[in-house]
Amino acid sequence: MNDQKGTSTILPMMLSVKGYTVVIVGGGKIATRRILPLLEVEVNVIVISPEVTADIKTWHGQQRLHWKAKCFEPIDIKNAAIVIAATNDPKVNLQVYEASEKHQLINLADRPNLSNFYVPATFRRGKLILSVSTSGASPGLARQIKQQLSEIYDENYESYVEFLDQCRQIVKSTSLNQQTRNNILKELLKTRYRHMDEREREEAFKQLLEKEGGKQNE
Known part of the structure; x- marks a missing residue:
């Protein structure tokens, strides 16, 4: 038996964030990149910065996030579940870190060693989510690998993964034994x-199910 403990402090996981409040301190290019994936999930995004990019202004106008045109104060992150310090001022980022509490997830764009989570380079194909992280060592390399993967796993995967999900639910509802289901x-x-295409997939699956004697349970 191997009793040796793992040496890494990073645990990859997918986090369900529905209803979370995420505070971004900063309004520049880095903050804008951090905000983009947040707009794809059901979170309450608050941006704290005297000035912001045109994109952030647009999202604020569309009510996709809330922008507070002000300098950072510790009270700004009091109710946040996730905090991201992404200003171009290391002193302000450090102030955000010092104001955070142990139960909060915090990421400093310029100090990964003080962060307790990292923002991976991510892209989505519907239900398929691929993320790449170098644990803060080289965000540029992570983005490069993400780009390479996005070319391999193209837009066609969105409908394909949806098809697989639907088929899995149907197969689970049949009276077939587990081995046949797996096959x-x-x-x-x-x-x-x-x-x-979608029609061909549905027909091929129907034929496969009939061949294996599959019948959906009522």
Whole structure:
């Protein structure tokens, strides 16, 4: 038995953030990049900065986030679950860190060693989410790898993953034994299904299910 403890302090995970309040301190290019993925999920985004980019102003006007045109004060992050310090002033970023509490997730754009979470380079294809992180060592490399992956896992994967999800639910509802269910789902992972259009996929799956004697439970 191996009793040796892991040496990494980073635990990759997907976090359900519905209803969370996320405070971004800063309104420049880095803050804008940090905000982009937040707009894709159901969180309450608050930006604290005297000045912001045109994109942030637009999102504020669209009510996709709330911008407070002011300098940072500790009270600004009191009710935040997630805090991101992304100003171009290291002193302000440090003030944000010092004002944070232990239960809060905090990320400093310029001091990854003080952060308790990192923002990975991420892209989505519907339900497929791919993230790359170098644990703060090289954000540029993470973005480069993300770009390479986005070319491999193109837009076609969005409908393909949705198809797989629907098929999985149908297969689970049948009276087939577990091994047969697994075989069907494994078959659907073959490349030819990914290159089919929606109608072809549905027909191919229907034929596969009938071949295996699958019948949905009522």
